[in-house]
Amino acid sequence: MSQPAKVLIVDDEELIRLNLRMLLEDLGYCVVEAADGREGLDVFDREGPDLILADLRMPVMDGLSMIAGLQEKSTETPIIVVSGTGTVQNAVDSLRLGAWDYVIKPVEDARAFEVVIERTLEKARLMKENRLYREHLEELVRERTEELRKTLDELKLRHQEVSRLKDMLADDNRYLFVELWSASGDEIIGSDFGLKAVMEMVQQVAPLNSPVLLLGETGTGKEVIANAIHYSSPRKDGPFIKVNCGAIPETLLDSELFGHEKGAFTGAVSQRRGRFERADKGTIFLDEIGELPLQAQVRLLHVIQKREIERVGGTNSIPVDVRIISATHRNLGEMIASGRFREDLWFRLNVFPIILPPLRQRKEDIPSLLSHFISRKSIELGVSTPPTVAPGALERLMNYNWPGNVRELENLVEREVIRHRSGRLMFDSLLPAGKETITLDRREGAHERNPLKLDEVISLHISNVLRMTKGKVHGPGGAAELLGIKANTLRARMDKLGIKYGRNK
Numbered sequence: 001m002s003q004p005a006k007v008l009i010v011d012d013e014e015l016i017r018l019n020l021r022m023l024l025e026d027l028g029y030c031v032v033e034a035a036d037g038r039e040g041l042d043v044f045d046r047e048g049p050d051l052i053l054a055d056l057r058m059p060v061m062d063g064l065s066m067i068a069g070l071q072e073k074s075t076e077t078p079i080i081v082v083s084g085t086g087t088v089q090n091a092v093d094s095l096r097l098g099a100w101d102y103v104i105k106p107v108e109d110a111r112a113f114e115v116v117i118e119r120t121l122e123k124a125r126l127m128k129e130n131r132l133y134r135e136h137l138e139e140l141v142r143e144r145t146e147e148l149r150k151t152l153d154e155l156k157l158r159h160q161e162v163s164r165l166k167d168m169l170a171d172d173n174r175y176l177f178v179e180l181w182s183a184s185g186d187e188i189i190g191s192d193f194g195l196k197a198v199m200e201m202v203q204q205v206a207p208l209n210s211p212v213l214l215l216g217e218t219g220t221g222k223e224v225i226a227n228a229i230h231y232s233s234p235r236k237d238g239p240f241i242k243v244n245c246g247a248i249p250e251t252l253l254d255s256e257l258f259g260h261e262k263g264a265f266t267g268a269v270s271q272r273r274g275r276f277e278r279a280d281k282g283t284i285f286l287d288e289i290g291e292l293p294l295q296a297q298v299r300l301l302h303v304i305q306k307r308e309i310e311r312v313g314g315t316n317s318i319p320v321d322v323r324i325i326s327a328t329h330r331n332l333g334e335m336i337a338s339g340r341f342r343e344d345l346w347f348r349l350n351v352f353p354i355i356l357p358p359l360r361q362r363k364e365d366i367p368s369l370l371s372h373f374i375s376r377k378s379i380e381l382g383v384s385t386p387p388t389v390a391p392g393a394l395e396r397l398m399n400y401n402w403p404g405n406v407r408e409l410e411n412l413v414e415r416e417v418i419r420h421r422s423g424r425l426m427f428d429s430l431l432p433a434g435k436e437t438i439t440l441d442r443r444e445g446a447h448e449r450n451p452l453k454l455d456e457v458i459s460l461h462i463s464n465v466l467r468m469t470k471g472k473v474h475g476p477g478g479a480a481e482l483l484g485i486k487a488n489t490l491r492a493r494m495d496k497l498g499i500k501y502g503r504n505k
C-alpha cells in the first residue's frame, strides 16, 4: 500500500490548525504543522510534504512571502491558500505567485474541501509522473543518440579503412597489370647459344639475394633477364616491381619509390605505398639506373644500407625485404668519373654484374629469334597463317649490324608481318652491316627509302592500340575511345584492313 500523503498546515491560529488536522487525519492524511511562513519553510525543508495549506496573514513571515520562498526552491509541491481574508486581490496575488487553489476560511463544507485536496494531489502526482516519464524518455533518446553517434563514427572509420584498402588494391592492380603485360611472352631465345653464358650466371645468382647489375646496349634483353632472375628465384611468388628511373619526373621520384602519407604535399590526397614497399618479399627492378638524379641516388643508397624506407611526410621507418636488380645501357664507369653517378651506390648495386652481349656478337641467335617473333607477331596481329621468309632474307638479317639489337629485330619483324601478312617476308629495307641508317623501326628516317603505305601505318597503329587495350574495342578504355573514333568506324576499318577481333590474354 502506498504511504498516506503528507500535508503541511501553515497557520498562526492554533485552533484552525487543530481543526484542519482533525479533518485531514479523518480523511487519512498525515499532517505536519507550522505557525508562520518562516517555520513553514523550515518544516517544508525537513518534512518534504506532498501538499501545503497556507494561511496568508501571519506574523514573522506572511503567506505570500512564504509562497514566493517556496517558488525559489522551484518545488513541484502544490500550495492551496486557506485564508480568512477573502479579497479578490489576495487570491489573485497568491495564484500569481504559484498557489494552485484558494479556499476561504473557515472551511465549512468538508466534502468540498476534500475534493479540492484530492484533485490537487492527483494533479500533482500526474505532473510528477509526467515529468519523470519525460526525463526517462529524454535519457533514452540521449543514450540512443550517443550509441548512434558511436556507430556512425565507427562506420566512418570502417569506410575510410575500406576506401584506403580499395585505393591500395586499385594501385596494386595497376602495377600488376603493367607487370603482367610486360612479362607476358618472355620466353628467352638463345639461352643455349648466344645467351648461354648469361643464362649460366642467371642460374648461379637467382637463388641468392645478391643485387644484380645488368649491363648491355639498348634492346639486348636486360628486362627479359631481370624477369628471368626473379621468376627463377625463391622470391618468385612475391612481387616483381619495375621502376623506370628515367621515366619518373624528379619531383615525384621520392613519392614513387618510397610512397607518401596523406597530405604530405599538394595532391597527396590519400596515403600511397611506394614501389619499394610494394616489392616487399619480392624483387625491385631499377631500370635505367644511370638516369637516377644524384639526390635520389643518395636516398636509394640509404635504403639499401638500412633495408628500410620512410614515406614522404611520414615519421616511421618501414622495414622492406627486397632484392634489387638494376640495369643500364650507360657506361657507369664514365658516369662515376664525371661525378654523375655515386661510386658508393655503384659498389652496392654492382655485386653481381651480368653483361648482355649485343646481337651482332651472337648472330647465331638470329634464326631462332626470327621464327619466334614471326609466330608471336602473327598471333598479336591476327594473321592466321604466319608468313614465310623469302630466300636470301635471312642472309640479309645475318649481315646486318643490329644497333638496336633484339628490340630492333622484333620491331622489324612486326613491320614486315604487317606489310606482307601471310606472304613472304623480304626484309629488303635492310642494309648490310656498316650502312645501317634507315632500318631502325619507328625511329626518324626509318621509312624514307621504302615508306609504309598509309593503310599499313593505320593497321599498325590500330593493332598497337588493340594490344594496349587487350583487344577491347568499345566502351571506356577501349581502342575506339583511345583512337578518338566511334566503335563502329573502328570495326569497319578493322574489317577493311583484315585485323582480327578477340580479346588477348
Ligand SMILES: Nc1ncnc2c1ncn2[C@@H]1O[C@H](COP(=O)(O)OP(=O)(O)OP(=O)(O)O)[C@@H](O)[C@H]1O
Pocket (backbone or CB within 6 Å): 186, 187, 188, 189, 190, 195, 216, 217, 218, 219, 220, 221, 222, 223, 224, 225, 328, 329, 406, 407, 410
Ligand atoms: N633473348 C630474347 N628472347 C626473346 N625476346 C627477347 C630476347 N631479348 C630481348 N627480347 C625482346 O626484345 C625486346 C627488348 O628487350 P628488353 O626490353 O629486355 O631490352 P633492354 O635491354 O631492357 O633494352 P633497353 O636498354 O632499351 O631498356 C623485348 O620485347 C624483349 O621481349
Ligand SMILES: [Mg+2]
Pocket (backbone or CB within 6 Å): 222, 223, 287
Ligand atoms: Mg630495358
